[in-house]
Every structure is written in structure tokens, then in C-alpha cells.
Amino acid sequence: MTKTATIRIDIKALQQQMVQRYRIHPESFSRAMAALAALGEPVAFSKGGLLQRQGELARHFFWLTQGVARTAFTNSAGREVTLRFAAESEIAGAHEDLLRGEQGLPALSFVVAERPLMAFRFHWQQVRQLEQEGRLPADFLLRIAEYNLHKQAMRAQLGGLPDAREKLAAFRRDYPELEGRITRKSIASYLDVTPQYLSQL
Secondary structure, eight states, rough: EEOOOOOOOOOHHHHHHHHHHHHOOOHHHHHHHHHHHOEEEEEEOOOOOOOEESSSSOOOOEEEEEOOEEEEEEESSSOEEEEEEEESSSSOHHHHHHHHHHTTTTOOOEEEEOOEEEEEEEEHHHHHHHHEEEEOOOHHHHHHHHHHHHHHHHHHHHHOOOOHHHHHHHHHHHTTTTTSSSSSHHHHOOOOOOOHHHHTO
């Protein structure tokens, strides 16, 4: 369930995280914050709350200030396949689904709160309009998209590893602070192994 929330953030700390993680220039960050300030809606989700539903139009993305979100899809066999995770100062939401939504196509994945989370919710079309009007730095959304594409590449490379232990090691390398914050079931879904098999590693 979505709830409105009051969120206090340390702008200097957030800027440092964004510059390091997304390679966004500090000036671009400041301009983006000024442009986005009026659009972000503070929201909160309980554990298990859906930020985005598979099969529905994706209209929003979420800038996390607290908690962990997971992007995944349910395949034709009814099995969940996890694509990536997002934590504090990261963007939760599937960029590919937002682009599909522009064409009136339903989302292929869902986004769920792995832990209680707080975030700013942004309407994709409003942000796109800012970009088209030149009020949002061109490199801002580009860097975020590149970062999420890198996450997708990490997940794709995982599928090429022959051994589950190697997959687990890759997960720990790519998400070094996440293992203790999410369920073993979600980790197993990301590694494409059963929770029972993961427990033996």
C-alpha cells in the first residue's frame, strides 16, 4: 500500500552519492534538483508493497531515500525472475517499461519493496517534458539510464556463469551491502537457483 510520507534528506550527502554512483557533474545535479523539486511526491511502502505492477502501464519511477526495491517478472511458468535491486539514492523502476508505456504497452516487470521503503515518486511524462523543454540537464537521465543498463548487463553476465557458487560470488561483488537486507528467496531468484539449493552454498 502506498502512503504519503515526510522525507528529510541530506542534500550534500545525496549529491556526493549521485556524483560517485552515476558520474553526474555537480552542476548538473544542482540544476536537476531545482527542476525536479516540485515534481517529487514523497511516498512510503510497506514490505511487499508494489511500486509497479506487471501487465499494467508503467507511469512512474522512484528515487529511494530508504529501503530496498526489487525489479522482477513472473514468467509463463509462474516463476519469479529477479532482474535487479535498488537501494538508497538509487532509482527504482524499469526504464524499458517506462518506454513501453509511452507506446501504450504494458509493463513486462514489477517492482516490489523488499523492505519498508521511502522514496520520491516521479511521473515519467512530467520528467520527460522537463527534458524536452531543456530544463533538465541532458546528461542527468542519460547517466541514470546507463547505470541501470550496467545493472542489466551484470544480471545477463550472471546467466553465463556455469556454477552457482560463482553466481553467488558475483552477486556479493555487485551488491556488497545487500545480502543481509533482503530475503534468501529473492537472492535465489536473482541467481536463478532454488532457495533450497542456495541454502547449501
